[in-house]
Amino acid sequence: xNAKRSSAVLILxxxxxxxxxxxxIDSVNQMRExxxxxxxxxxMEMKTQNVELISSADLQKDACCNLSESFMRxxxxxxxxxxxxxxxxxxxxxxxxxxxxxSMYENMPGIRGIxxxxxxxxxxxxxxxxxxxxxxxxxxVNGYEAITGQMNLELKKxxxxxxxxxxxxxxxxxxxxxxxxxxTKLGEKPWYVMGLVHGSVNxxxxxxxxxxxxxxxxxxxxxxxxxxxHLKKDGGMFMLVGDVNFEQRQTGQLAYDFRTDFTKxxxxxxxxxxxxxxxxxxxxxxxxxxxxxxxxxxxxFQDQHGFIxxxxxxxxxxxxxxxxxxxxxFTEGNTIKVGGSVMVNAVSESLAAYSSKRTEIVxxxxxxxxxxxxxxxxxxxxxxxxxxxxxxxFLSPRLHLKWEPLYSLTIRASAGRGYRTPNLVADNYAxxxxxxxxxxxxxxxxxxxxxxxxxxYKFNLAFREGWIHVDFYRTDFERQLVVDxxxxxxxxxxxxxxxxxxxxxxxxxxxxxxxGFNVKLAYKWDNVKVNYKAGLAIQALKPQHKVLVVxxxxxxxxxxxxxxxxxxxxxxxxxxxxxxxxxxxxxLYTLNMQITKKIKEQWEVYVGAENMLNQMxxxxxxxxEQPFNKAFDATLIWGPIRxxxxxxxxxxxxx
Numbered sequence: 001x002n003a004k005r006s007s008a009v010l011i012l013x014x015x016x017x018x019x020x021x022x023x024x025i026d027s028v029n030q031m032r033e034x035x036x037x038x039x040x041x042x043x044m045e046m047k048t049q050n051v052e053l054i055s056s057a058d059l060q061k062d063a064c065c066n067l068s069e070s071f072m073r074x075x076x077x078x079x080x081x082x083x084x085x086x087x088x089x090x091x092x093x094x095x096x097x098x099x100x101x102x103s104m105y106e107n108m109p110g111i112r113g114i115x116x117x118x119x120x121x122x123x124x125x126x127x128x129x130x131x132x133x134x135x136x137x138x139x140x141v142n143g144y145e146a147i148t149g150q151m152n153l154e155l156k157k158x159x160x161x162x163x164x165x166x167x168x169x170x171x172x173x174x175x176x177x178x179x180x181x182x183x184t185k186l187g188e189k190p191w192y193v194m195g196l197v198h199g200s201v202n203x204x205x206x207x208x209x210x211x212x213x214x215x216x217x218x219x220x221x222x223x224x225x226x227x228x229x230h231l232k233k234d235g236g237m238f239m240l241v242g243d244v245n246f247e248q249r250q251t252g253q254l255a256y257d258f259r260t261d262f263t264k265x266x267x268x269x270x271x272x273x274x275x276x277x278x279x280x281x282x283x284x285x286x287x288x289x290x291x292x293x294x295x296x297x298x299x300x301f302q303d304q305h306g307f308i309x310x311x312x313x314x315x316x317x318x319x320x321x322x323x324x325x326x327x328x329x330f331t332e333g334n335t336i337k338v339g340g341s342v343m344v345n346a347v348s349e350s351l352a353a354y355s356s357k358r359t360e361i362v363x364x365x366x367x368x369x370x371x372x373x374x375x376x377x378x379x380x381x382x383x384x385x386x387x388x389x390x391x392x393x394f395l396s397p398r399l400h401l402k403w404e405p406l407y408s409l410t411i412r413a414s415a416g417r418g419y420r421t422p423n424l425v426a427d428n429y430a431x432x433x434x435x436x437x438x439x440x441x442x443x444x445x446x447x448x449x450x451x452x453x454x455x456x457y458k459f460n461l462a463f464r465e466g467w468i469h470v471d472f473y474r475t476d477f478e479r480q481l482v483v484d485x486x487x488x489x490x491x492x493x494x495x496x497x498x499x500x501x502x503x504x505x506x507x508x509x510x511x512x513x514x515x516g517f518n519v520k521l522a523y524k525w526d527n528v529k530v531n532y533k534a535g536l537a538i539q540a541l542k543p544q545h546k547v548l549v550v551x552x553x554x555x556x557x558x559x560x561x562x563x564x565x566x567x568x569x570x571x572x573x574x575x576x577x578x579x580x581x582x583x584x585x586x587x588l589y590t591l592n593m594q595i596t597k598k599i600k601e602q603w604e605v606y607v608g609a610e611n612m613l614n615q616m617x618x619x620x621x622x623x624x625e626q627p628f629n630k631a632f633d634a635t636l637i638w639g640p641i642r643x644x645x646x647x648x649x650x651x652x653x654x655x
Contacts, residue, residue: 048370048380048402049138050412050454050471052076054131056156061552061563062594063608063647064125065169065177065200067111067153072565072592075506075522075548076133081641082430084620084634085251085270087217088117090430094135094148094473094504095526095542099420099427100448102138102146105153108280108298108323109143113347114315114426115276115302122223122245122276124198126167126179129154136452136473137398137416140366140382141325141337144396147418147448148475148502155241158183158192158229162655169649173216174204191230198223205254208643209616211624213268215642217251236284236292245276249306253627262307268627270433272306272313290329297322308432309627311352315425320344337368337382349425351432354440356424361389368398376404386419391445394419408458420446422481424493431483431491434633441494447478466511475502477531484532485540485575489630492533499531516554523547538573541585541638545570559598566591572638588615588639604651614644 054074062072068089071077078092091098103111103119111119131153138146167179181196200221205214225243232238250258252269261267280298287293300319307313325339345360366384373379380400387393398416405411422443425432432438454471477500484492503526510520524546528539538544547568554561572585594608617639623631 047134048378048400048412049414050135050452052133052135054133056126056129059125059128059131060596060606060651061561062565062592063169063171063606063610063649065179066121066125067123067128067131068120070125070128070131072567073520073548073550074133075508075524075546076135078546080639081637083433084637084641085213085217085433086272086430087219087249087251088430089120091120092542093133094450094475095502095528095539096148096475099422100147100418100446100475102143102150102418103153104142104150105280106155106282107142107152108282108296109300109319109321109343110151110153112145113300113302113319113345114304114317114349114423115300116423117426117429118247118249118272118274122221122247123153124177124179124196124223126165127155127181127196127198127225129156135454135471136414137400137418137450139380140368140384140396140398141323141339143341143343144364144384144386144394144419146416147420147446147450148473155225155227156181156183156194156196158194158227159185159231161194162653164652164654166652167649169647171645171647173202173206173645175202175216176200189230191228193229194225194227196225196227207254209618209620211619211621212253212255213621213624214251214254217249219247219249221245221247232285235286237282239282240279241281242279243277245274247272247274249274262310265310265628268309268632270306270308272304275303277301292327294325294327295323296325308351311432313351313425315349316347318344318346333370333372335370338366340365347423349423351425354424354438358390360421362386364394378402388421388445391421394445410456412454412456413452415449415451417447417449422446427481428483428493430637431485431635434491434635435628435630436485436489436491436633439490439492439494441492443481443493444479444495446480446495448480449476449478450474451476461511464512464514466509469506469508471506473502473504475504477501480531482530482532485635486532486534486537494533496531499529499536501529503527516556518550518552520550521548522550540573540575541636543569543572543585543588543638561596561598562593563596564591564593569639574636585617585638588617589613590615590640601655602653604653605648606650607646607648609644609646611640611642611644616640616643 058073059070064070068079071079076093079089082088082090093101134150136149138150142150161183164182169177177200179198181194183194185192202216202219206216208215223245228240230238249272253267256267256269258269258271261269278300283295285293298321302317304315321343323341325337327335327337329335341364343362348357364384364386366382368382371379382398384396396417401413403411450473452471452473457468459466478498480496480500482494482496506524508522512518526544528542529536530539549566551564568589571587574585591612592610593612594606596604596606598604620637620641622633623629626632
């Protein structure tokens with residue numbers, strides 16, 4: 001006890017002394033401000049929720065061509081290949097799959113439904129103004145689907161974007177990407193309009209590991225978006241956005257001929273064609289007495305068709321969304337939001353003999369209050385009620401707290417409940433890349449509680465700024481959809497009640513070591529246990545430990561930026577049925593580097609390398625030489641499956 005008390009006293013003394021030093025340094029050195037947020041991804045201090053911001057400048061420090069490649073510099077989010085064939089990537093936060101992370105475009109429904117499988121690849125990184133990652137339960141205003149958190153994608157705005165932007169990228173695998181956008185002002189009203197175009201192609205078959213399968217899928221992808229913005233006289237706004245995406249994706253054995261080999265067991269192949277159309281809008285009206293009304297709506301249509309080996313696949317989805325939000329600031333700093341929403345989702349999925357069709361109609365109402373009882377204490381509490389036409393009524397309470405006991409110390413806490421209805425084929429697309437016999441149980445909505453606490457501390461050392469951030473989150477499932485790979489030759493999908501949980505601890509420190517030289521260190525521990533039929537066990541194929549090191553060095557005179565990130569992952573548990581075979585999950589680590597050279601004001605050129613140490617999982621496809629054998633399985637993925645890769649590109653900006 002004495003040791004614990006001494007440690008507590010020592011820590012408290014350090015915080016108080018450093019707080020005093022911070023105030024003194026700020027008063028002496030007011031002319032020299034260092035904005036940590038602009039240097040590397042950090043936390044948004046003004047938010048009551050625990051939010052991490054990744055800016056557009058951060059995104060350019062890696063070869064960010066789409067959303068799935070935008071998280072190399074953050075410890076909060078993990079991205080890995082979901083299988084050894086399709087090229088699909090899955091996002092993970094708080095140790096759990098991206099299905100539990102509510103994805104939004106400008107605080108409206110984003111990547112969801114049957115779009116979830118490849119949706120991250122359809123969003124080009126250069127189109128993003130920022131990525132806001134909210135850990136823990138989210139706001140009730142945005143719906144009931146946030147379990148581990150919310151990810152909001154803020155796109156480039158017509159009223160603030162550059163007049164013209166171009167990005168061209170190519171890597172050693174012959175993957176080529178082109179991004180273009182332009183913005184202009186129309187008239188004096190004013191109206192702003194913006195057009196965005198993205199093209200991506202990979203036409204070369206590569207097989208570096210000599211297993212007979214393509215390392216990367218062949219693909220042809222075209223994405224376009226048109227944005228309109230109008231600023232009204234009352235201070236309100238109107239925004240209208242339309243986007244389309246078309247993709248053809250082909251992968252499989254090198255010997256497969258996509259023109260003639262379908263349904264023939266001469267070779268193994270996979271093809272998926274995607275057509276996606278979306279239209280969404282935001283309108284706001286400002287009234288007297290600090291009140292406003294917001295109207296949001298969205299419509300999305302997506303069609304996917306193709307095949308996995310000799311199994312036909314077809315998915316269609318019509319999604320409609322309307323959200324009304326009334327806000328009133330009843331006293332200074334204290335606000336209330338009330339409103340209602342309705343979601344209509346018509347989904348049909350079929351794969352081989354499995355077929356499902358449903359129409360979901362979910363009206364809901366909500367209320368959220370922001371309350372500041374003290375200057376340094378802030379509460380955000382909300383409650384929403386939704387009625388699902390198939391599954392009944394959902395109740396979603398949410399609570400967030402922010403307390404600043406010191407100028408440099410911020411403590412946050414949150415608690416809330418979330419729901420999610422599963423899409424069997426889209427959610428588990430990667431697991432069908434095997435010859436396992438699929439056993440499907442009764443599917444019900446997933447329900448979970450999430451609790452979290454975080455601490456953020458700013459300090460000054462040697463007249464340079466730094467920060468420390470520590471958080472812990474617990475997710476308890478009342479009901480979870482389980483994908484069970486523990487039985488030989490079987491893929492079991494069923495709904496389990498209770499017991500499943502996730503604990504996630506993360507600690508980060510960032511510091512400006514020297515002028516223009518920034519360092520970030522992060523450690524994350526995920527303890528995820530799943531209620532399998534055989535009992536409670538650590539989730540398979542997911543590492544428990546992660547270490548991240550991020551370096552930025554900016555030379556102003558030569559206008560040169562050097563960035564690097566190193567990631568280490570611990571071993572993963574292999575499903576019990578394979579534990580005694582030739583499947584072994586080892587420690588893995590990756591090193592990525594990029595150098596960016598600015599030429600005058602308009603041009604930038606960049607070169608880089610990913611996975612420079614060539615660390616990857618061996619034998620990502622079991623029985624690759626016999627793909628129609630019962631033992632064929634490409635789902636046991638726990639690490640990188642692509643080796644070292646170099647790339648180059650340039651950017652052109654006209655402001």
